[in-house]
Structures are given as C-alpha cells and as structure tokens.
Amino acid sequence: MKIIICFPPLNSEKGCPTLGQNRQFQYFKEPTLIYPVVPAIAATLLKQNGFDVVWLDCLAQNITQEDFFAMVKEQTPDIIAFETKAPVIKKEWEIVNRLKKENPKLLTAFFGDHVTALPQESFEHSGIDYVLTGGDYDFLLLNLCKHLQDPQGISLEGGIWMRKGEAAESTGDFTLEHNLDMLPFIDRDLTCWKDYAYKNGNYRRTPGTYIMSGRDCWWGKCTFCSWPQLYPKFRARSVKNVLDEIQHLVETFHVREIMDDTGTFSVGAWLKEFCEGMIERGLNKKVTLDCNMRFGAVDFEGYKLMRKAGFRFLLFGVESANQATLDRIKKDLTVEVIKKSCKEAREAGLYPHITIMFGYPWETLEEANNTFDLGAWLLKKGYAYTMQSTVVIPYPRTPLFVECEEKGWLTTGSWDDFDMKRPVMKLGFSESEIPKLVQKLYRVSFSLEFIFRKILSIREIDDIKYFWRAFLKVIGHILDFKRNKPKKRL
Template sequence: DHVTALPQESLKNSKVDFVITGGDYDFMLLSLVEWLEGKSKPESGIYYRDGGKIKNTGIFQLTHDLNLLPFIDRDLTKWWLYAYKNGNYKRTPGTYTMVGRDCWHRKEGGCTFCAWTVLYPKYRVRKPELLVEEIGMLVERYGVKEVFDDTGTFPAGNWLRKFCKLMIEGGYNNEICFSCNTRFGALNKEDYELMAEAGFRMLLFGLESANEETLERINKNVTLNRMIDELKWASEVGLEPHVTIMVGYPWESKDDAMKTVKLARWLFEKGYACTLQATIVIPYPGTKMFEECKEKGLLVTEDWDEYDMRKLVMKAPIDEEDVKELTQELYKSFFTPKYILRRLLSIRSFEDVKFVWRGAKKVLGHLKDFAQ
C-alpha cells in the first residue's frame, strides 16, 4: 500500500529496480516478467528506472478476473509458520486464504484511515465454490485445521449464505475452524447462526471507537448500538468476536477515549468480545485521513519508520504519554475476573490450553510495547 501511494518516492529512496502498484501483485508480477522476456507489453501500474529517470506504464487498473487465479503453491514456502507465530489460530496447522480484494465498503467511500483503499479502490471476489474447493485441498493435502480468510471484509449476503451451505454440505464445518474479517452492519442474527453452523470461529470486527462522532468522521457507517447488538448476536451463537480499537484521533479528548476503554471493559465483562487489538491511530499515505491531516497541518512527522502504530505521528488533544497509557488500559480489559473465569471454563482440550497461553503472552507483550 505504501509504494502504491508513493511509487516515485519509494523508488528514489531504495535500490529496487521496479515498483508494482495496485493490489493485483500476482497478475502484475507475471506481466512484468513477460515484459522483461520480451513476450508482451507491460500492464499499467509498473514504475521502473530508465537511466537516471523514473518512468511508469500508467495508472494501475484492477480489471483481472480473480476466478482465474490458481491456488497458492504452499510447497514453496514454510506456510505453517504463519499460524504458529501469529497466535490467533486456535487449531494448527493453520493457513490463510483471501477470496476477495478487498472491502465492499469501498462503494460507500471506505473507512478514512484504511490504507487498503489505496491498493483496492474497487471490490472483487471469487466464487464461493472456489474457496470451498481450496479449503478441501488444504484439508486433504496439508491437514489444515483452521483457515483465516484475510479479505478486508468477507463477502456478505447471498454469497456468504451460499458459502456456508457449501461448507456444511462438504462436511468441512466439522473438519476446520474458519475465521475472517467482517464489518458491523453487514450481517443479521440469522447470518451469525448460519456461520456458526458452517464452522466459523473468530470474526474480526473494526470497532475503532465508542464515540458516535468518531464513527461518523471515519465513515464507519454504523451506530454504536448496532455494533453492540452484533457482538451480542455473534457471541450468543458461539462465535468468538475479536475487536480492533484505536486511540489518538486528532479530535478526541481523553474523556472521549476513556468512553472507548470503558466500553471494551464492559464487552469483556458481558462476554460479547473474546479478544482485542488496540493500536494508535495512523494516517497512512494515500488515505483520506492522511490528506485531511496534511491539509490541516496535523502531521508531526513524515518519517515512515515512525508509522508503526506505536506512537503518535499527528497532533491530538491528548499527548503521547496519555495515548500509550490508554492503549495499555484497553489491553488490561482482559484482566477482569469474569473474563478470566470464562476463558478458563472454555478450555476443552490441550489445544485450548496452548491457545489461551499464547494469548496471555501476546497481551503481556502488547502492554510492554506501550510502556512509558
């Protein structure tokens, strides 16, 4: 996403020969190779050096048919390490899929902070039959027990319902756990029930803030009450909601941020959230938030090494020390008696013990990340 937003700068400040922009890296890399071999003209979206100048083949176009992509040849990588080192997989071996590129909320403008809007300004998705076929291959060839689909927002509506029915018909709901990214406002009670039956486990939601003004300003296009309702629906059918939250918005006061901390604690107390990721808000290049911060003079630095979600890079009503403290408070939401008891009572196997242990270590690591 960074090189797509700033391709010339990326070439200028590195020793690479080419920059491929846009999210279709697989199609585009093949095009680059065939161009270098003299077999065809390059597709648009490639930046390259020509003597002392930087040239390009035009603006990238996301016109490729994702249904034509072959399955990833995992024999070429140590694919199993991603799940073991990630920590979010309850059952291993586990692996990733990505059925869509990338989030259908793009049609409504997308979230203002999301860097993936730069890579994927339009939404495309493969057929549900192809994802089920890939899952079958992963189970049979590699013995995979859990799959996380990293599409920005997993398809909803009729696509989702068809996928769930295919999972059930194929018996894969009993073979694997399936997890994915989703968004509030996409699903109803019946969808969550069907997903639980189809073998879904973790659903990753972008909650981001407990303040309605913030939700509106970052274009989440959903109310706080709706988000709480959906977390309740998902947890009641046995799904495990994971929420992402950010601190350090340039318009939020400390009291505003504390509302989000209190909501997180309440969600864990009620059992409506299972896990959480807390970070500091970052206005990545190419996003609407970056443009707004640049225009209003809110950027503190444009040293991209600082844009790692662990420190403030834009001016905010609260200082960096308070932001880090608030982020720590979000992670401390895990340490409530009710939540700890619920997690211990959920243990059914040695795999569950290892999963809870890995999660505890990750939380302690995050607390250390944001220590003063």
C-alpha cells in the same frame, strides 16, 4: 529467469515487524506471523509459468542481515521483489542500494500500499528498478517477468513504474480486471506455509493458514485504511473456487484452522451459499474458519449459519465509541449496532475479536476514555472474546492522511515513526495517555470477570493452548507499549 520474493531482515530493538499481509503495521515483541497471501500467489503464478522462484521471508525464517546478503549472492537471482510498508521503507531503500552496489545487474521491485501511494519516492531514494502499484501485484509481477523475458512479445500492463535515467515513468494506472478464479491455489510448500502455521495468536487450532476469498473490502471507505488504495474495487472469488481451496487445504495439508484475510468477508447470497457449501461438503466438521467482518453486516440468523458452517473467530473494527468519530472516519456504524451485533455474534457461538484505536486528533481524553469503556464493557460481558488495541496511523494517500496534510496535524516527517509505537498526529491531550489507554485495555484480560468467562468457555485442550498463547500475546502487547516514552516532536 530466477526471482526471489522476499521480506528482508528488518528486526529492530522494537521487535519483529508484522509486515506481510498487513493493513496496520506494528512491531511485536511476541511476533504474530501472518501468511502473506498475495506474495505467495505471486510466487505460485511465477513457478506455474516456468520461472525459477525462491521464497525468502527473513522475518519468518529468522535470517540475519549478513546471511540474507550472502544468500542473495549465492542464489544469483535476476530479479528480487519486496513487499513494503511506510515504517520500513527507508530500511528497504538501504537494502536495495546495497544489493545494487554488490550486483548492479540485479533487478529489484517493490510492491505494497506505501509505494502505490508514493511510487516515485522510492526511485528518488534508492536504486529500485520497478514499482508495482495496486493490489494485483501477483499478476503484475508475472507480467513484468514475462516482459523481461520477451520484451517484444509481452507488453507491460498499467500500474508498473520503471526507472528511466534519473527519473521514473509509468505504464499508466493499474487496473483490477484480473479474474481471481483464474489464479492457481497457492503452492504452500514453495512458500513455506509451515513457518506461519503455528506462531499466530489468532489460531485456536494449529496448523493454521490463510486464504483470501476476495480483494479486498466491499465497504472500503474507512478514512484511515490504506487497503482501499490497493483495491479501490471489490472482487470476490466464486464460492466453488473458495470451497475447493479449503477442501484442498484440509485434505492435502491437514490444516485445522483457516483465516480468510479478505478486508471484509463477502456477505448476503455469497455468504449463504458458502456456508451451505461448507456444511454440504462436511468441511465444517474438519476445519475452523476465521474472517474479517463488519458489525451489522450479518444478522443473528446469519451468524448462526456461519457458526454451523465452521466459523469461529470474526475480527470486527470497533475503532471508537464516539459517534462523531465513527461518522468522521466513515465506519457507517453506531455504538448501538456495535453492541447488538457483537452480542448476537457471541450468542450464536462465534468468537468476536475487536480492534480499537486511540489517538484521533479531534478526540478529547474523555472521548478516548469512552472508547476504553466500551471495549472493556464488551470484553467483560463476554460479548467480545479477544481484542487488539492500537494507535491510529494515517498512511499516505488515505483520506485521513490528506486531512492531516491540510490541517497540519502530522508531528513527524519520518516514515520510521509510522510504526504505531506512538501517535504521529497532534492530539488534544498528552501523547503519554495513549500507551496508558492501550495497556489499560489489555489489562482487562487480567480482570476476574474476564478470566472467569474464559475458564467457563474451555471445551477442549486446544482452548487451553489457545489461552496460553493469547496470554503471552497480551503480555507482549503490554510490553510493546510500555517502553515507549514520548519523544520530542518536530
């Protein structure tokens, strides 16, 4: 049986969609290619179980729509599986419909956060055959393919939706009982890892790649975040298993930087054992590590140990400088903790990257400006090293989306608009202020104070290359938000 795991061609005049492995979807003029870890594990698992697997990421490989349809025809797969997200779901429905028209026998499957939230919708709007819900869609896709091969011998696990005539039915709720240590290390060649090894603004050193040491966030409560819907329960791989994979990546692929894209990296005893293992194996001298982290989850001593273990880039969600907002979105943070923890991480030699969001329906323009001030202060002081500024988007089924429905906050009914180009929730001020705030924050990168600190931090040629890539990204982000004139809402 032949399976294509696919990101179809979805480029538009808005830019390149950051779809794979993406919690917060954005179109980028200057694309960042994020290695899609769970689909890559799915491909590896299938190959290991004797299936014929084709990896077809049209976004990373710049494949046009017509070439894509020709390639699918040529490959003659039995099943084609796509990761989806709200802003591209309509385009993916169209693609599935054309594929099914050209070959009615071809089976198609969706997975991802949007279809987990709204599994039936895709059956109503497209000819899709299966929807895999929950975050363990690597295990589910293997289960589905084995079942298709041997319907009597292999029963379907919970979480799979399938077409039954005009309707859809499911095998029940998905479970997250799979043992992550049983997964094979990703077959990087099969999944074209080099396509993603350079074009990523977060890497200081290349080639870089991604792993996931856990699924997905041990906090998992932020009301805007869609990934807790995929992974309502947190599981971490064993420290040994993760260290073995890092060693394999260094020794086999000569990877110089690894981003762990677990929603929030494990802390406490797990983190200590992991850092000590990196040091004992000497991996801290060979590879740089990056991860997602929460402010206040690690103290100064912990940050120092992380630095010693090879960590560099830590991505932290600031989200807002207003306590009422932080409480409301369940960040469980105070502004004081944000400032202290960010400063300590930097003083320990780490490079905090902060994410900031604008467009909360309850915030005034003055409050949004408080957030700008905090972001600008952290950057100018050098406590935060880099940043990403975005628009809050309530993805389906998240607590924020539910609140939007209850309070009538949504200004659009079209998923295409959930692409972070502009707010989709009613604001207490003009929506034209949002791109101005985002751009203003990116422009902090051009302040003398910021540039001076960056020059002082240069240690080697990789730093200069990194700053050049980061500079291009900042220009790209300013352009991403420049061309968005607010349009009339419903």
